[in-house]
Amino acid sequence: MAYTIEGSSGAWEVVIGLEVHAQIISRSKLFSGAATAYGAPPNSQVSFVDAAFPGMLPVANGECIRQAVRTGLGLNAQINLVSRFDRKNYFYADLPAGYQISQYEHPIVGSGVIEIELADGSTRRIGVTRLHVEQDAGKSLHDQDPARTFVDLNRAGVALMEIVSEPDLRSPEEAGAYVRKLRSILRYLGTCDGNMEEGSLRADVNVSVRKHGEPFRTRCEVKNVNSIRFVMQAVEAEALRQIKVWEDGGTVQQETRLFDPSRGETRSMRSKEDAHDYRYFPDPDLLPLVLDEDWVAGLRAELPELPDAKRARFIAEYGLSPYDAAVLVAEQATALFYEAVARGRDAKQAANWVTGDFFAALNRLGRSIEDPPVSAAALGGLLDLIADNTINGKIAKEVFEAMLETGEPAAAIVDARGLRQVTDTGAIDAAVDAVLAANPDKVAEFRAGKDKLFGFFVGQVMKAMAGKGNPALVNDVLRGKLQ
Amino acid sequence: MLTDLTLAEARAGLRAGRFSSRELTLAFLGAIEALNPRLNAFITVTAERALAQADAADAALARGEHAALTGIPLAIKDLYCTAGVRTTAGSRILAPFVPSYESTVSANLLRDGAVFLGKANMDEFAMGSSNMTSAYGAVTNPWTRRGDNRALVPGGSSGGSAAAVAARLALGATATDTGGSIRQPASFCGIAGIKPTYGRCSRWGVVAFASSLDHPGPLARTVEDCAILLGSMAGFDPKDSTSADIAVPDFAAACARGVKGLRIGVPREYRSDGMAPEIEALWRQGLDWLRAEGAEIVDVSLPHTRYGLATYYIVAPAEASSNLARYDGVRFGARTEGHDLIELYENTRAEGFGSEVKRRVMIGTYVLSAGYYDAYYLRAQKVRALILKDFTDVFQQVDALLTPTAPTAAFAQGERMDDPITMYLNDVFTVPANLSGVPGLSVPAGLDAQGLPLGLQVLGRHFDEETVFAVGAAIERAAGFPALPSIRAGA
Amino acid sequence: MSLDPATVRRIARLARIRVDEAQVTQMQAELNAILGWIEQLNEVNVDGVAPMAGGSQGMAQRLRVDAVTDGGMADQVLANAPDRAGAFYAVPKVVE
Numbered sequence A: 001m002a003y004t005i006e007g008s009s010g011a012w013e014v015v016i017g018l019e020v021h022a023q024i025i026s027r028s029k030l031f032s033g034a035a036t037a038y039g040a041p042p043n044s045q046v047s048f049v050d051a052a053f054p055g056m057l058p059v060a061n062g063e064c065i066r067q068a069v070r071t072g073l074g075l076n077a078q079i080n081l082v083s084r085f086d087r088k089n090y091f092y093a094d095l096p097a098g099y100q101i102s103q104y105e106h107p108i109v110g111s112g113v114i115e116i117e118l119a120d121g122s123t124r125r126i127g128v129t130r131l132h133v134e135q136d137a138g139k140s141l142h143d144q145d146p147a148r149t150f151v152d153l154n155r156a157g158v159a160l161m162e163i164v165s166e167p168d169l170r171s172p173e174e175a176g177a178y179v180r181k182l183r184s185i186l187r188y189l190g191t192c193d194g195n196m197e198e199g200s201l202r203a204d205v206n207v208s209v210r211k212h213g214e215p216f217r218t219r220c221e222v223k224n225v226n227s228i229r230f231v232m233q234a235v236e237a238e239a240l241r242q243i244k245v246w247e248d249g250g251t252v253q254q255e256t257r258l259f260d261p262s263r264g265e266t267r268s269m270r271s272k273e274d275a276h277d278y279r280y281f282p283d284p285d286l287l288p289l290v291l292d293e294d295w296v297a298g299l300r301a302e303l304p305e306l307p308d309a310k311r312a313r314f315i316a317e318y319g320l321s322p323y324d325a326a327v328l329v330a331e332q333a334t335a336l337f338y339e340a341v342a343r344g345r346d347a348k349q350a351a352n353w354v355t356g357d358f359f360a361a362l363n364r365l366g367r368s369i370e371d372p373p374v375s376a377a378a379l380g381g382l383l384d385l386i387a388d389n390t391i392n393g394k395i396a397k398e399v400f401e402a403m404l405e406t407g408e409p410a411a412a413i414v415d416a417r418g419l420r421q422v423t424d425t426g427a428i429d430a431a432v433d434a435v436l437a438a439n440p441d442k443v444a445e446f447r448a449g450k451d452k453l454f455g456f457f458v459g460q461v462m463k464a465m466a467g468k469g470n471p472a473l474v475n476d477v478l479r480g481k482l483q
Numbered sequence B: 001m002l003t004d005l006t007l008a009e010a011r012a013g014l015r016a017g018r019f020s021s022r023e024l025t026l027a028f029l030g031a032i033e034a035l036n037p038r039l040n041a042f043i044t045v046t047a048e049r050a051l052a053q054a055d056a057a058d059a060a061l062a063r064g065e066h067a068a069l070t071g072i073p074l075a076i077k078d079l080y081c082t083a084g085v086r087t088t089a090g091s092r093i094l095a096p097f098v099p100s101y102e103s104t105v106s107a108n109l110l111r112d113g114a115v116f117l118g119k120a121n122m123d124e125f126a127m128g129s130s131n132m133t134s135a136y137g138a139v140t141n142p143w144t145r146r147g148d149n150r151a152l153v154p155g156g157s158s159g160g161s162a163a164a165v166a167a168r169l170a171l172g173a174t175a176t177d178t179g180g181s182i183r184q185p186a187s188f189c190g191i192a193g194i195k196p197t198y199g200r201c202s203r204w205g206v207v208a209f210a211s212s213l214d215h216p217g218p219l220a221r222t223v224e225d226c227a228i229l230l231g232s233m234a235g236f237d238p239k240d241s242t243s244a245d246i247a248v249p250d251f252a253a254a255c256a257r258g259v260k261g262l263r264i265g266v267p268r269e270y271r272s273d274g275m276a277p278e279i280e281a282l283w284r285q286g287l288d289w290l291r292a293e294g295a296e297i298v299d300v301s302l303p304h305t306r307y308g309l310a311t312y313y314i315v316a317p318a319e320a321s322s323n324l325a326r327y328d329g330v331r332f333g334a335r336t337e338g339h340d341l342i343e344l345y346e347n348t349r350a351e352g353f354g355s356e357v358k359r360r361v362m363i364g365t366y367v368l369s370a371g372y373y374d375a376y377y378l379r380a381q382k383v384r385a386l387i388l389k390d391f392t393d394v395f396q397q398v399d400a401l402l403t404p405t406a407p408t409a410a411f412a413q414g415e416r417m418d419d420p421i422t423m424y425l426n427d428v429f430t431v432p433a434n435l436s437g438v439p440g441l442s443v444p445a446g447l448d449a450q451g452l453p454l455g456l457q458v459l460g461r462h463f464d465e466e467t468v469f470a471v472g473a474a475i476e477r478a479a480g481f482p483a484l485p486s487i488r489a490g491a
Numbered sequence C: 001m002s003l004d005p006a007t008v009r010r011i012a013r014l015a016r017i018r019v020d021e022a023q024v025t026q027m028q029a030e031l032n033a034i035l036g037w038i039e040q041l042n043e044v045n046v047d048g049v050a051p052m053a054g055g056s057q058g059m060a061q062r063l064r065v066d067a068v069t070d071g072g073m074a075d076q077v078l079a080n081a082p083d084r085a086g087a088f089y090a091v092p093k094v095v096e
């Protein structure tokens, strides 16, 4: 069912395009040798180039170019062997040169595609218009002084990839899924850490609304949204605002807006009110960027397996459900962890354990997949004990909790606590006999046709055996004796 | 007089121990003290630093160590950033600016032992052909017309550098040439100057005017002196993406090559424009000298060269409008406060920039603005490509070109100030080399009827400055030019 | 193409140069004279000509090795600032 918003005049379709700014992982800036580390003291990672001192000139960082090309390859996009850097001219306190070096006419990466998965299990292919490389601006702090804005240029000149989507997205969910998928691809490639809290990934959200079958109406750009949840909220808030404007007989003005998460609404950006005329032109300080075809082919050959390919493989190779596979490949570290657990074992059981008890433990303990409370090898050891019938599934959960507490391997815990399951039929016989003898009325009911009581007998026997009875044997013996 | 020596002679004297760098430097500092009040060739004089550098040079010479320029006193155009020394670019907006870095070219000169006397006056941000646009006052040409004491302009934008060298206030100077700013003042002041190939000298640390047209280069009294200076200034610089990774040849050696067997082109389009008869006569004289030395003179055509100036006055202001956006009163330079940030910018730039700079920033902003880009900037880039192609074609037929440097000799201060375009026409012969990036040298070749110097321009292939020096030196030898301005040290 | 006073004001605003009314009139005349003179380029046939961007020909961009070689000198980059607050540059308050 297509997503629409019901207004007083009927249903409205929402049209969304995203411009995602992703900070390229590099030691130094795009055009200077200053560091890029997050959280450094103000203006401590600034060269004269970044601060646009007289006579300073840019020299491009090869690693940033390499990462941009790898990203383009990861987005199945066209790589332009000749591209250019242009200047985008405007005045702002945190833009030292009065221009941003960006790529306008000839970006390094052309059109590509990102496939997104939605909650109903469907997938959609979203067009990527282009990816270009550009400089980040500095940071303005407006709340430190009553009369002044403070400027920190540490971020000025850091390399960004601007990844522009087609206006193909049609709901907040799709917008969220797009950013999540893009972030996942960037992390797999190691080209951006995707850390939205630190501003490594930010989205400009272009929103318009229209009635079914209409051409596009005027869009507004909501700038610098810094979480996936806010992207989804901003889409909805901005769409609702525009619907109200249209339905009140007004006209939506193309403008730049800000999302205020505390109020859940967007507002016009005063600082960007000035009519823009960026006067783009080729940066005469920089030569054309010419890539070698073989070099690009080499990068393509060395790309890691990306989420879509990995998901397909997990489904084919491990027989996982599309949903489980999607969950497991969302983060590369999770997929690696899963494969380490699953290799040579029951892959579906491994998936259940990883997405079930293991994820629950991560959540509960506030740990991450990079710093797991139980290693993949240890979790595999636990599954091995289930596989060779040393313990049953129920006891395994108990052992897992003990592993979390003690850090001991599963086998040691099972031995120390005497949790091996009982497979000795004599002991099971005795336990079954005792349960049947203690519940003659229930035995009679069962024999009279109340099949449901079988579960009760199993429970009683397992309880008598402190959970250690081999469930299959207990079932067999019970069935034999109840007949 | 020590100040009368050429750079090459002074270098020989220092190496032979005939005098010390301190003596030489003191002689020039004395000349500056005596004449700079009249000429205004220097914005900043760094006497103490110069003497410390001279002493270091003397110590090195005493140890038997001499680099290419050990102990040689020079003037540095105030467009070159000099560590710890105020760098103004001739503008009020940079009046308080003291960089803590040294431009690559001036650092190369220091590496080779040069002594810096101070920062030479110039047109504001190198925009001008008369040095009248400097925020630090006009520079006076050391030459005067016969029987006329009116102050003449030294040309621009490297007018301070040219006046300083001509008046013997320095043995040589750094300069820059965006549309003719080395060659035209060289011609006006009766000295030599070369704009090398684009990419030969690093632009790092040189305040940018128009990045694709800016060329650092030297001014000196002789062609050989220019060759010595360029040898030190030039070289690959990884900090400038447009710097060429090409070895620097021995330019000074090329000066002695002679021109025998060279084919010298005469671009017929340069004849038009109602050229003054004495300039045309000098040009013909120059060709005769070269023919006499064994060169072959060939008539050639540069059909698009007449569009050079108009092309230049789109490209240069466009780049300048962007390059000068950084002068906003926030991180360095002068600031004029305002109630908000936009007012601060507008006030700072209105007060900080002079009228010629504002004019060019306005033109540049306009030609890049939405709706006009294709009609002006893009078209200019295409004409520029045609101008470059003219040169590439013509250099298949000839080894060098000979033209006049400027359409006139030096004019009086205040003349031609009413109309910017008349002023722009000064660069008509020099601009094509900036648009195409080919090397161009101006060599003093004679005097006009009023006794003012006139230069001839030698143009060569990209990265073939050696041929340019060979041709320039041949003209210099033949001309035997007595470069003696009326205002000069010891006169 | 000829500039009217409103365009002169718009360009001055884009270039962040304050101009008063007298200057607008003067600039209008000067800029129009220059632009009129520049129109001679319309005579040139530029069909099929690739625009020449930049001064170097036949060179491609050199790329730098990714290493931290600069920065770490807040005092130097701030030393020329007309106004600063601690290690920040300071400007009149900007309202976003």
Ligand SMILES: [Mg+2]
Pocket: A019, A204, A221
């Ligand atoms: Mg945007």
Ligand SMILES: [Zn+2]
Pocket: A021, A134, A162
């Ligand atoms: Zn961007």
